[in-house]
Amino acid sequence: MKKILCLITCLSFFSCSDDDFQGCTNAESKTWFNEFKAEIDEDCSIEVSIFKGNYNGETVYYQLITDPRVNFQAMLEFYNCDGEVVANLTAEESNEYLNDQADKDEKIYTCSE
Numbered sequence: 001m002k003k004i005l006c007l008i009t010c011l012s013f014f015s016c017s018d019d020d021f022q023g024c025t026n027a028e029s030k031t032w033f034n035e036f037k038a039e040i041d042e043d044c045s046i047e048v049s050i051f052k053g054n055y056n057g058e059t060v061y062y063q064l065i066t067d068p069r070v071n072f073q074a075m076l077e078f079y080n081c082d083g084e085v086v087a088n089l090t091a092e093e094s095n096e097y098l099n100d101q102a103d104k105d106e107k108i109y110t111c112s113e
Helices: 002-015 031-041 091-100
Strands: 048-055 058-065 077-079 085-088 106-111
Touching: 031 048, 031 058, 031 106, 058 085
Parallel strands: none
Antiparallel strands: 048 058, 048 106, 058 077, 077 085
8 A cells, every 4th residue: 555655646746747838828818918919900901910839849929921912021039928038030040930830830810901
């Protein structure tokens, strides 16, 4: 019985570490995210979308012009779940990310007329 209790105790210590949590919950309901949406809603003459993705193992949010009428060079700025900037990509890095990784990203908000 002691061995079973010891095993259960050990498993609970290893399975409940904060290091296992890599996602974020309810970021879309936080104040910073609402301000992020409001910022792109101020001028909605072109379609802009907010995406949720994964960058270096961390959940990130970024905005991108998704209007097919607009030709642009992306320079992505990634925000973490608390609305803090975690990366500013150059044009080359942004293109690399969009070509190699963004196909798994989720469009979670779009501003359009």
